[in-house]
Amino acid sequence: MRELKIFAVVAFFSLLTYYLVEPYAHHEMHKKVDANGNEIIIKSHGFTYDGTDDIAEAERKGDAALVTKKKAFWSDVATVSKMTGNAAAGEAVFANCMACHNGANINMGGVIPPNLDHAGAIYDKNYLIALIKDPAMASNVDHKYADTSTHPMGSIKFTVSDNQQIADVVAYMQEHKAGEVTPKEAFTEACVRCHAVRYTKTTQIGETPKFKYKKDELAHEIKVIEEQDKVKAYMGNLPPDLSMMIRARGAHYLETFIENPQGQLPGTSMPRVGLNAEGYEKVKAYLSEAGDPSKKAREELGPWVIGFFIFFTILAFFWKKSMWRDLH
Amino acid sequence: MQEEQKERRDFIGMALGATALVGIGGGLGFAAKRTWDPLPSVKAAGFTTVDLSVAKPNELIVEKWRGKPIFILKKTAEMEANDRDVVIGSDRFHISIGLCTHLGCIPAYKKDDHEFFCACHGGRFNASGINEPGLPPPSPLEIPPFKIAGTELILGEAGPEYKKMLDAGLTV
Amino acid sequence: MAHFEKANNLNEWLDQRIGLNTLKRVLNTEYWIPKDINFLWVMGMVLAATFGILVISGIFLLMYYKPDTNLAFDSVNYTIMSEVGYGWLWRHIHGVGASIVFLIIYIHMFTGIYYSSYKKGRELIWLSGMGLFVAFSAEAFSGYMLPWGQMSYWAGMVITNLFSGGSLEAYALVEWIRGDYVPGDAYLTRFFMLHVFLIPLVIIGLIVLHFGTLRLPHVNNQEGADIDYEEAAALYKAGKKKESKVIPFSPVFLSKDIFVMGVYFILFFYLVFYHFDFAMDPVNFDPANGLKTPAHIYPEWYFLWSYEILRPFSKDVGLIAFAISQVALFALPFIDRSPNVAPAHKRGLFQIWFWALLVIMITLTALGKLPPTDPLFAAMGLVFAVLFLLMGPALFIITMFEKKLEKGA
Numbered sequence: 001m002r003e004l005k006i007f008a009v010v011a012f013f014s015l016l017t018y019y020l021v022e023p024y025a026h027h028e029m030h031k032k033v034d035a036n037g038n039e040i041i042i043k044s045h046g047f048t049y050d051g052t053d054d055i056a057e058a059e060r061k062g063d064a065a066l067v068t069k070k071k072a073f074w075s076d077v078a079t080v081s082k083m084t085g086n087a088a089a090g091e092a093v094f095a096n097c098m099a100c101h102n103g104a105n106i107n108m109g110g111v112i113p114p115n116l117d118h119a120g121a122i123y124d125k126n127y128l129i130a131l132i133k134d135p136a137m138a139s140n141v142d143h144k145y146a147d148t149s150t151h152p153m154g155s156i157k158f159t160v161s162d163n164q165q166i167a168d169v170v171a172y173m174q175e176h177k178a179g180e181v182t183p184k185e186a187f188t189e190a191c192v193r194c195h196a197v198r199y200t201k202t203t204q205i206g207e208t209p210k211f212k213y214k215k216d217e218l219a220h221e222i223k224v225i226e227e228q229d230k231v232k233a234y235m236g237n238l239p240p241d242l243s244m245m246i247r248a249r250g251a252h253y254l255e256t257f258i259e260n261p262q263g264q265l266p267g268t269s270m271p272r273v274g275l276n277a278e279g280y281e282k283v284k285a286y287l288s289e290a291g292d293p294s295k296k297a298r299e300e301l302g303p304w305v306i307g308f309f310i311f312f313t314i315l316a317f318f319w320k321k322s323m324w325r326d327l328h
Numbered sequence: 329m330q331e332e333q334k335e336r337r338d339f340i341g342m343a344l345g346a347t348a349l350v351g352i353g354g355g356l357g358f359a360a361k362r363t364w365d366p367l368p369s370v371k372a373a374g375f376t377t378v379d380l381s382v383a384k385p386n387e388l389i390v391e392k393w394r395g396k397p398i399f400i401l402k403k404t405a406e407m408e409a410n411d412r413d414v415v416i417g418s419d420r421f422h423i424s425i426g427l428c429t430h431l432g433c434i435p436a437y438k439k440d441d442h443e444f445f446c447a448c449h450g451g452r453f454n455a456s457g458i459n460e461p462g463l464p465p466p467s468p469l470e471i472p473p474f475k476i477a478g479t480e481l482i483l484g485e486a487g488p489e490y491k492k493m494l495d496a497g498l499t500v
Numbered sequence: 501m502a503h504f505e506k507a508n509n510l511n512e513w514l515d516q517r518i519g520l521n522t523l524k525r526v527l528n529t530e531y532w533i534p535k536d537i538n539f540l541w542v543m544g545m546v547l548a549a550t551f552g553i554l555v556i557s558g559i560f561l562l563m564y565y566k567p568d569t570n571l572a573f574d575s576v577n578y579t580i581m582s583e584v585g586y587g588w589l590w591r592h593i594h595g596v597g598a599s600i601v602f603l604i605i606y607i608h609m610f611t612g613i614y615y616s617s618y619k620k621g622r623e624l625i626w627l628s629g630m631g632l633f634v635a636f637s638a639e640a641f642s643g644y645m646l647p648w649g650q651m652s653y654w655a656g657m658v659i660t661n662l663f664s665g666g667s668l669e670a671y672a673l674v675e676w677i678r679g680d681y682v683p684g685d686a687y688l689t690r691f692f693m694l695h696v697f698l699i700p701l702v703i704i705g706l707i708v709l710h711f712g713t714l715r716l717p718h719v720n721n722q723e724g725a726d727i728d729y730e731e732a733a734a735l736y737k738a739g740k741k742k743e744s745k746v747i748p749f750s751p752v753f754l755s756k757d758i759f760v761m762g763v764y765f766i767l768f769f770y771l772v773f774y775h776f777d778f779a780m781d782p783v784n785f786d787p788a789n790g791l792k793t794p795a796h797i798y799p800e801w802y803f804l805w806s807y808e809i810l811r812p813f814s815k816d817v818g819l820i821a822f823a824i825s826q827v828a829l830f831a832l833p834f835i836d837r838s839p840n841v842a843p844a845h846k847r848g849l850f851q852i853w854f855w856a857l858l859v860i861m862i863t864l865t866a867l868g869k870l871p872p873t874d875p876l877f878a879a880m881g882l883v884f885a886v887l888f889l890l891m892g893p894a895l896f897i898i899t900m901f902e903k904k905l906e907k908g909a
Contacts (some may be wrong), residue, residue: 003538010607020866021801028870199578237811244577248785279697294588302773308351313762315344322337324753327741362585363560
């Protein structure tokens with residue numbers, strides 16, 4: 001079969017070219033290497049947090065003091081994680097949190113404190129413990145602060161410092177600030193104070209209402225700009241709009257980036273937000289709905305179109321055979 | 329034998345042609361139709377809320393709904409009542425799409441004569457939107473789907489009052 | 501005036517007025533194609549079909565696209581991709597089609613080279629085909645600007661800068677092309693015009709010319725055999741189909757055509773639905789930002805080999821090498837001095853030259869996307885760019901000494 005042999009040659013060179021310009025080139029392009037030239041493999045670890053990444057990063061920097069500090073911090077976190085928290089006692093401690101995390105949507109020290117209505121459901125337990133112990137260390141942005149008490153939430157280090165209290169308040173959140181979460185709620189609580197999503201009419205101050213009068217619309221726009229300026233001053237850059245992020249970055253990048261922003265973008269001012277696996281699934285669902293809403297329709301229509309052409313080709317094959325029968 | 333073969337060959341060819349025509353033509357036609365459908369954002373914008381408590385008798389209010397002008401006329405006590413009136417408390421309102429039923433121009437309201445006059449081809453409608461016989465407009469001004477909520481009028485949603493008018497054949 | 505009789509049916513009515521039966525005969529039932537061919541001979545029709553698909557999907561996109569730097573990105577990514585019914589389908593078809601059309605063009609070109617189908621009376625087929633390649637390249641580039649993402653903007657920036665001509669520093673020309681200091685609104689609207697009107701018009705004209713150039717020299721065949729078409733056609737019409745070396749375009753060649761096209765469409769729609777990322781670069785889903793260059797910029801895969809010829813050299817030398825590589829392929833029929841029209845495997849050294857050209861172009865394509873910061877890749881880039889430039893003189897020398905093949909060998 002000469003035709004099949006020719007087809008094999010064409011297919012071989014086409015696939016070789018594809019392999020070289022897509023998987024291989026992209027791997028080479030985004031490869032990260034350490035000081036010794038060894039490749040750093042960034043993998044997801046199921047949205048649990050025990051400081052492994054942070055310690056490895058400090059080791060790569062060759063900063064012995066930092067390594068000791070990170071190790072000590074995350075071993076403290078592990079200690080608290082093993083304690084049994086008392087949700088009832090935690091309620092009183094949680095009142096401290098409500099001073100800022102009250103849903104008033106007012107900027108405090110650079111950002112709007114996030115709403116904690118579903119904190120127990122969407123954030124990892126270890127992360128919550130770490131965050132109360134030292135917010136900057138937990139979110140892996142301690143390089144931004146000479147003294148981590150200057151973090152907008154830094155004062156928590158002094159108000160809730162007892163390990164039992166921390167265990168209690170986390171137990172309280174896991175019991176009372178949990179329940180069913182919609183993708184929109186998860187996304188709003190975890191991401192919206194910094195990121196806008198214009199395709200869902202969402203800005204840093206929440207969903208944009210409909211205005212009948214231009215004047216009200218402009219007044220709202222100015223409020224948004226003012227908030228964006230504050231976030232920009234605090235973060236150094238205005239965090240990007242996330243409308244198309246699901247297609248601009250792809251699942252693997254988003255997953256590893258959200259788990260530990262420093263891994264993919266060393267030096268970024270984006271904090272780790274500490275989503276657990278469920279929280280991430282919700283956030284991803286929200287981003288997919290905003291940036292790739294036709295995914296479902298696409299996957300449903302595909303088999304029909306391809307099936308049609310398979311049928312068409314089979315018919316065409318028999319027609320061709322019948323037309324060429326008496327030629328040879 | 330020869331004939332039989334030729335027939336079979338023709339049959340496959342025609343089956344292939346029909347498959348291509350139905351599959352590609354039909355698929356393309358259907359997708360093309362869907363592409364021209366009004367977008368979700370256009371449909372979502374199809375609701376307008378108007379507060380009727382600010383209306384003054386015999387003064388025409390024109391609102392925009394789905395890009396069309398909507399006439400809202402609060403009737404005075406002397407004006408003739410009609411089944412097409414929207415009644416809120418003791419007030420009667422004439423509500424209609426402000427496009428002449430002849431060819432779609434916007435008629436002007438003549439305050440003193442209590443009638444709508446269309447300058448394009450001279451059609452006339454009374455204050456209840458009924459067309460004057462013998463002139464170009466073939467039917468009364470259309471009533472948009474509406475719903476009453478207190479003193480608010482929601483355009484684009486069919487409420488019980490609207491459905492009643494529709495059932496009675498007072499509008500299309 | 502011609503004499504018209506009452507027609508008995510539509511066919512007759514049309515025949516009297518536009519010579520329908522003659523048209524059918526000349527273009528279909530008595531347009532003779534050699535029998536000794538393989539599926540590579542169908543690539544031309546596959547290209548025509550793909551162009552048709554691009555036109556149809558393009559028409560639907562055109563109805564919602566807004567050529568304005570403030571609106572373009574969202575009109576594509578929001579309106580078309582999430583609001584318009586099947587808008588996503590049109591866009592995926594258009595994006596995948598634009599990429600795959602180049603794969604087929606390259607296969608078509610290498611087929612032509614392998615079977616020496618550009619020689620002895622077939623020079624114009626090659627030249628008009630190269631014209632189509634250039635027109636398709638311009639069409640692809642101008643279309644790539646339209647979504648106004650990061651890659652659109654920076655590709656526009658880099659490619660228009662080529663027109664500064666290195667040390668000539670013709671920045672006024674660059675600004676004239678852009679209508680602005682950087683790619684902006686005027687730039688987007690003029691490339692929009694080129695993409696949806698002028699270049700498609702040129703492409704359609706060139707397709708007609710390309711088909712026209714085939715008519716007299718006829719399509720080549722697998723052995724490069726010189727066929728006496730009149731004799732072969734007479735044999736076929738006399739019912740001696742087995743003995744005849746030719747087949748009519750319609751329906752015999754067409755039946756092969758349609759079967760191959762069916763296979764192609766299966767592959768095409770598999771890519772459209774499940775594997776479109778190669779044709780729709782994720783970076784272009786970030787909106788254009790004139791103050792931030794993406795970490796890695798690279799052209800679409802089909803431009804990579806010529807881009808790589810630009811890269812390893814200093815600015816001026818690079819531009820000259822790039823310019824030569826763009827026109828060199830046009831000259832192929834005139835560089836090849838051999839008297840033979842035959843497949844490469846019968847042409848001695850030419851066969852080695854052919855496979856070397858393929859390997860060099862694929863290597864350049866791969867290197868064009870690999871980071872040049874790696875010293876190994878940079879060195880390879882230089883070596884292969886030089887090799888590519890040497891392929892022209894090499895062909896000239898090889899074919900000068902090529903022995904004339906015996907007829908019928």
